[in-house]
Amino acid sequence: MNEAITLLFTPQVLFAVSIGTVAGILIGGMPGLTATMAVALLIPTTFSLDPLTGLVLMGGVYCGAMYGGSIPAILLRTPGTPAAIATSLEGYPMTQQGKGGQALKVSVVASFCGGVFSAFILLISAPLLAKFALRFGPPEYFLLALMGLAGIVSLTDEDSSLFKALIGGILGMVIAVVGTDPISGSLRYTFGIRDLYDGVAFMPALIGLFSIIQMLELAGQHKTQVKMTVGKIKREPMPKGMGKFIALGSGVGTVVGVLPGEGATIAAFLSYNVARRFSKLKSLFGKGNPEGIAAAESGNNGCVGGSLVPTLTMGIPGNSVAAALMGGLIIHGLIPGPELFTTHATTTYSFILSLFLANIVFLIVGLTLAPYFARVSLIPPAALIPVVCVFSVIGSYAINNSVFDVFIMLGFAFIGYFLRKGGFSLGALILGLILGPIAETGFAQGMIMGKGSPMIFFERIESQVLWVIILALLLPPLISHYKQHRKHKTNSDLNEAE
Amino acid sequence: MQKRTLDLIMLAVFIILAVLLYYSTAAFPKFAQKTTANYVRFLALALAIFSVIQLFLTLKSIDYKSKIKWEDNSTRFIGLFVLLVIYAVILGKLGFFTATGLFIPITTWFLGQRNIIVIVLTTLCTLGFIYLVFVKLLGVYLPQGILI
Numbered sequence: 178m179n180e181a182i183t184l185l186f187t188p189q190v191l192f193a194v195s196i197g198t199v200a201g202i203l204i205g206g207m208p209g210l211t212a213t214m215a216v217a218l219l220i221p222t223t224f225s226l227d228p229l230t231g232l233v234l235m236g237g238v239y240c241g242a243m244y245g246g247s248i249p250a251i252l253l254r255t256p257g258t259p260a261a262i263a264t265s266l267e268g269y270p271m272t273q274q275g276k277g278g279q280a281l282k283v284s285v286v287a288s289f290c291g292g293v294f295s296a297f298i299l300l301i302s303a304p305l306l307a308k309f310a311l312r313f314g315p316p317e318y319f320l321l322a323l324m325g326l327a328g329i330v331s332l333t334d335e336d337s338s339l340f341k342a343l344i345g346g347i348l349g350m351v352i353a354v355v356g357t358d359p360i361s362g363s364l365r366y367t368f369g370i371r372d373l374y375d376g377v378a379f380m381p382a383l384i385g386l387f388s389i390i391q392m393l394e395l396a397g398q399h400k401t402q403v404k405m406t407v408g409k410i411k412r413e414p415m416p417k418g419m420g421k422f423i424a425l426g427s428g429v430g431t432v433v434g435v436l437p438g439e440g441a442t443i444a445a446f447l448s449y450n451v452a453r454r455f456s457k458l459k460s461l462f463g464k465g466n467p468e469g470i471a472a473a474e475s476g477n478n479g480c481v482g483g484s485l486v487p488t489l490t491m492g493i494p495g496n497s498v499a500a501a502l503m504g505g506l507i508i509h510g511l512i513p514g515p516e517l518f519t520t521h522a523t524t525t526y527s528f529i530l531s532l533f534l535a536n537i538v539f540l541i542v543g544l545t546l547a548p549y550f551a552r553v554s555l556i557p558p559a560a561l562i563p564v565v566c567v568f569s570v571i572g573s574y575a576i577n578n579s580v581f582d583v584f585i586m587l588g589f590a591f592i593g594y595f596l597r598k599g600g601f602s603l604g605a606l607i608l609g610l611i612l613g614p615i616a617e618t619g620f621a622q623g624m625i626m627g628k629g630s631p632m633i634f635f636e637r638i639e640s641q642v643l644w645v646i647i648l649a650l651l652l653p654p655l656i657s658h659y660k661q662h663r664k665h666k667t668n669s670d671l672n673e674a675e
Numbered sequence: 676m677q678k679r680t681l682d683l684i685m686l687a688v689f690i691i692l693a694v695l696l697y698y699s700t701a702a703f704p705k706f707a708q709k710t711t712a713n714y715v716r717f718l719a720l721a722l723a724i725f726s727v728i729q730l731f732l733t734l735k736s737i738d739y740k741s742k743i744k745w746e747d748n749s750t751r752f753i754g755l756f757v758l759l760v761i762y763a764v765i766l767g768k769l770g771f772f773t774a775t776g777l778f779i780p781i782t783t784w785f786l787g788q789r790n791i792i793v794i795v796l797t798t799l800c801t802l803g804f805i806y807l808v809f810v811k812l813l814g815v816y817l818p819q820g821i822l823i
Contacts, residue, residue, distance in 0.1 A: 323794055344722065347721050351692070351722065362787050396752055563778060566782070571809065575809075597679070599680075620710070629709045
C-alpha cells in the first residue's frame with residue numbers, strides 16, 4: 178500500500194488525475210456525450226503512457242463525467258449525461274427560483290461524498306472478493322458471465338423488454354464467437370477476412386454503439402442549434418439536513434453499481450425515489466427540493482466505485498463505462514481478476530486511491546468554477562458532431578491500426594440503431610460481447626473438466642452459490658413480467674366485455 | 676413503420692440466425708464438438724427460445740398500432756451516416772489528415788453551420804490537436820495516403 182501511495186504522488190500521475198477529471202467534467206457537461214464515450218475515446222490516447230498514468234486518466238474522466246453532467250442539468254435543464262436527468266428534476270426549478278448556486282453546491286458535495294464512499298467500499302471489498310474469486314474455476318467463470326447477463330435484466334419491467342434484453346446479451350455472445358476457436362484453434366465465421374481472425378474488436382463496437390449512434394441521433398434532432406444563456410449565479414451556503422439523503426444515495430448508488438449491468442442512471446433514479454419516500458418534504462419534490470439533488474448525485478457518483486468492484490475482481494463490468502475501462506485495462510496488459518491484487522497490486526491500489534484524488538479535484542473545481550463549465554453545453558452541435566465523429570474514428574482505428582475496424586464501428590452503429598428502435602438493449606449486447614470469450618472459455622474448459630458432462634456446472638458449492646444469485650437476479654423481473662402480462666390480459670378482456 | 680412489424684422482422688432474422696448457427700457447428704473439428712461446438716449450440720438454442728417467446732408476446736401484444744418514431748430530421752441523420760462511410764473509404768486512400776480536413780468542414784456545413792470562421796477554426800483546431808497529441812506526443816500511427 179505504501180508503494181501505491183508513493184507511486185500515486187508522482188507529478189505525472191497527479192497531473193493525469195487532474196487533467197482527466199477536468200476533461201471528464203467538460204465532456205459530462207456536453208449533452209450527448211456520455212462517460213462511456215469519453216472513456217472509450219480516451220483509450221487510444223493512453224497507448225503510449227505507462228499503465229498507471231493511462232488508468233488514472235480514465236478513472237478521472239469517469240469520476241469527472243459523472244459529476245459534470247449535473248451542471249447543465251441544474252442551470253439549463255439539459256442533463257449532460259443520462260445519469261443527471263433525476264438531478265434536473267429538482268435542480269432546474271431551484272435555478273428558476275434564484276437558488277442555482279445552492280443547487281450546484283449540493284450537487285458537488287453530494288457527488289463528492291457518493292464518490293468517496295464508493296471508492297472506500299471498492300478499496301476494502303475488492304481484495305476480499307478477489308481472494309474469493311481465486312477459488313473460481315472454469316465452470317464458475319462461465320456462470321459469472323451468465324450472472325453478468327442476468328444482471329442486465331434484473332431491473333427491466335416493461336412489458337416486453339425482459340426477453341429483448343436477454344436476446345441483446347445472447348447476440349453479443351454470438352458475435353464474440355467470431356474468430357479463432359479457443360480450444361481447437363480453428364477459424365469460425367471469419368469468411369476469409371483476416372481482420373476477423375482475432376475476433377470482432379470490442380472497442381470499435383463500443384464506440385459505434387455508444388458514440389456514433391448518439392451523434393447520428395443528435396444530428397437527426399429537429400433543432401441542432403441550442404440557444405440558451407447562463408444567468409448570474411449567486412454563491413449560497415449548503416442547506417441543512419442533506420446528510421441523510423447523501424448517505425442514502427451513496428449506499429444505494431454503490432450497491433446498484435456493484436450489480437452487473439446496472440448503470441448510473443438507474444442508481445440516480447433509485448436514490449431519488451428512495452429519498453422522496455423518506456423525505457418529510459414530499460410535496461416539494463419536482464418543485465426544487467435539494468434533497469432530491471443530494472440523493473441523485475450521491476447515487477450516480479456512488480455507482481463509480483461500485484461498478485469497479487466486479488470489474489476489477491472478476492472481469493465482469495458493472496456497467497458500460499466500467500466495460501470501456503476494462504477494455505483500457507486489458508490493452509495495458511492488466512487482465513481483471515485476482516492477479517490484479519497480487520501481481521499488479523501496486524498499480525491496482527494506486528488506481529483505486531486515485532479515485533479519491535479525482536473526487537477531491539472535482540470538489541475543488543465544482544465549488545469554484547461550476548457555472549463557467551455550464552457554457553460548454555452551448556457549443557453548437559453542428560461543430561461538435563464532426564469533431565466527436567473524428568475522435569470516434571481515431572479511437573476505433575488506433576486499437577489495431579486497422580481501417581477495417583472503422584467499418585466495424587459503422588456497422589455496429591447501423592445495426593445498433595435499428596436494434597435500439599426495436600427496443601433491444603445495446604448495453605446487453607456490448608456486455609455479451611465482453612463476457613462472450615470468458616463464457617466460452619469457461620464453458621469449454623468446464624466441459625473438459627467434467628469429461629463432457631454438464632453436471633460440472635452444478636456440482637461445486639461456488640457454482641451453486643452463483644446459480645442462486647443468477648436466479649435471484651432473474652426471478653423478480655420474470656414475476657413482474659408475468660403480473661403485467663396478466664394485468665394487460667384482464668384489461669383487454671374487460672374492454673372486450675364492455 | 677409499426678413497431679410490431681420491425682419486431683417481427685428482427686425476431687424472424689434472429690430465429691433464422693439461431694438455426695444457421697446451430698447447424699454450422701457440425702463443421703467444427705471433432706475434438707471441439709463436446710466443448711466450443713456445444714457452447715455455440717447453447718447460444719443458438721437460447722437465442723431461438725428467447726426469440727420465439729418474444730415473437731409470441733409481440734403477436735399477442737395489444738399495443739400493435741404504435742409506430743416507430745424515426746428522427747425528426749432524417750436528411751441530416753442519413754446524410755451524416757453517408758458522410759461517415761465516405762470518410763472511412765477515403766481515409767486509407769487520401770490519408771488521415773487530408774480526409775479529416777475534408778470531412779469536418781463538409782459535415783459542419785451540412786449540419787447547418789454557416790459561419791465560415793467557426794468552420795475553419797473547428798477544422799484547424801481539431802487537426803492541430805490531433806497532430807500534437809496523437810502524432811507528436813503519443814506517437815499514434817494514423818493512416819497515410821497518397822497525400823498526407
